[in-house]
Amino acid sequence: MLEKLIIGKTLRVPASTGAAGDGTPVARQLDAALLDAGFSASQPLLEHVGALAPAPAMDLAATIVSAVRELVGDHVQHNAYFIGFPHDVPDTVEFWTQRLRAAVLAGGGTASDAQLRDAVVSGGVNLLDLPGYGTYQHTYADLLAAHDALIASAGDRLTLLRLGDTAEVEATRLYLAMAGSTTPLGEADLALLSQLAVACVDGAQPAEIPVREHRAVLNGVRLVLGRPLVGVDTTTDVLRLACHVSGGDGSLATPTRFRSFRRPERRILLAALDKVVGASPAKLGDVTRHAEPWKRLGERLHPHEHQQWPHAREVFAVARGERRVPNLAGRAEAALRAGAIAPAASVLSAAPGLLLRSADRLLRLAPASERATVVEAVTGALGSASARVLCSLREHVGNRLTPASARMYANRSRRAWIGPDERPPLPAGLVAELSALLDAQIGARLPQPQHPLLVDPDVLDVALPLSGKASAGGFAVLPRGSRAPVSGELLRFFTYWRQTSRRTDFDLSVLLLDEGFHTAGQVSYTNYHHDGIVHSGDITDAPDGATEFIDVPLTVSAPYVVPQVYIYSGESFDEVAESMFGYQTRTLQQRGAPFDARTVRVRSDLRGQGRIALPMVFANGERGWQAVWLHLYMQGRPNFNRVEENMFTTADRVRAVLERRYLTVSYLIDLWRARTEVTTWDGRLPDEPVTFIGIEAPGDLPDGSETYTLDRLSELIPG
The missing domain is CATH 2.60.60.30 (sav2460 like domains)
Known part of the structure; x- marks a missing residue:
């Protein structure tokens, strides 16, 4: 149900369009049920439920309670093996000995305590074979009966739920924010975006979709539903789309087994390819990076059957090696292998994002005679790259004054590898120069808040969500x-x-x-x-x-x-x-x-x-x-x-x-201080509207205030 997803993501409850009536008893029950789960309803939300007829009020209340219980994991029964936990948990070896004794007695044998303990300590015991080991010996009801009710504490969590607009308006608002996000979404959010895209396919669309994986999700829905594709401007966009609708990896990090495409779908994909290559033949250079997936996709799309799209057929000719097209990354890599660092930087200048991602390597390899040229190329790319790339580079250079104790590599799937950091540090003067340039560029792109900033100190140490991965x-x-x-x-x-x-x-x-x-x-x-x-x-x-x-x-x-x-x-x-x-x-x-x-x-x-x-x-x-x-x-x-x-x-x-020194929300707040009033939230409500940035917004901010909480922190990163 879309309403539950919206509540879980935004802590805003879509307003019901049900019949009016007296739902006051339901509102009281909702208030009590939410408190048991660590949530509270705002006064407008309770009034809204109370103004509904009993049936729609009950439907809305059930949706709210179900959503918040799932959110905190309270929708399942959390039983413990030892019924008295955290009390009455035995010593480990003694417990294993008890289970082993039960097994011996069940078989009619005898053994001394010393023999049983020796068997346990020596590791010669298969725990899974011991009677009663690893499975609950009591029901969840037994567990609850063995424990007193929770003693309330002033420190217990209480999370506020707010009343939103109708489900349609809330879905559109969330869809536009997620689809237009400047940072990649994680797996859970991509799944939510896909559901929102179905609901909003014929409604308002974002003016821009900066993240290409998001385009694949949106276009996957549009392809299946027969709507025109949006934002396709590279050949790789089409490949991502084909992977996504085949149930594979739209990031192209892992191989995808392509499904069979319906004839209308094949026409849409081939027409999109033809349009991209026809407008810019140089974009064929991207094909060789993913030649194998392109070959397999060609077996599904049958481009030879469609003579009306000759540029699309060129894509598969390049993938098969029948035509060679030099690409920018290959030319730059050839220059680097030849030791021509400044020329490599010049080649990469045509792709500012790629140049900035390669900046550390270029600066490390550049001899003193070429370093100024490389710095000039990097500086020239700052104005054209996305703010997310700028923030990533700012975080990177801030960690390059000294070698790390270990260098960690984490991929999109959050798998982590560790290796020695063998990179020589960047010179302190160069780090300071690049940092200042990046600070100026990022600061200039930050939007001017309409109201003074009110900042929750607990949000200052939150790392900027540069990637949902x-x-x-x-x-x-x-x-x-x-x-x-x-x-x-x-x-x-x-x-x-x-x-x-x-x-x-x-x-x-x-x-x-x-x-x-x-x-x-x-x-x-x-x-x-x-x-x-x-x-x-x-x-x-x-x-x-x-x-x-x-x-x-x-x-x-x-x-x-x-x-x-x-x-x-x-x-x-x-x-x-x-x-x-x-x-x-x-x-x-x-x-x-x-x-x-x-x-x-x-x-x-x-x-x-x-x-x-x-x-x-x-x-x-x-x-x-x-x-x-x-x-x-x-x-x-x-x-x-x-x-x-x-x-x-x-x-x-x-x-x-x-x-590692991560770029946090405090970094952006410090940049804002130069041009707007910033106040630290101390629990007192302001008299005038503010722009609030925090983990969770206060309940009674003045009308006209804007809030940026956990679900919206990525919106603080400019485009």
């Missing part, structure tokens, strides 16, 4: 490198998964690191206790869903706490029916069930390539405990992944993210 879907999820303050006295991590068709065992673990990023301990299914940290017990099968918890008191001695999710066996993160990670914060005195939506601070989808997920790290420093987003996956082994076997690789990746 460095994030994930969920609730209160921030881009990689973002930092958020942690309140409360206790962290409770949780992971939930539900397998699709075969037995699947996810394992929630915690790795502790010291100041030098060396291992200081771990908690997992092999070690239930360490330094006050407690594991809830191992679940090894999840046909109806399963949850594992780990409690971490913030008095823990290690400065870095790294929660991880390992796939021990079974389906991958992309194959399971559902999987998530999140954390709650509580006081040490708070009781209640292991999971309570009111204490959930973050819930993140676990969808990625790899068998090990590193969603975030918690760091204790001068500013107290902070949550730092990682959004990384490691390949791991096909089965039997364990925290003990990945301590060094995990530590390297954590260190690489923590030591």
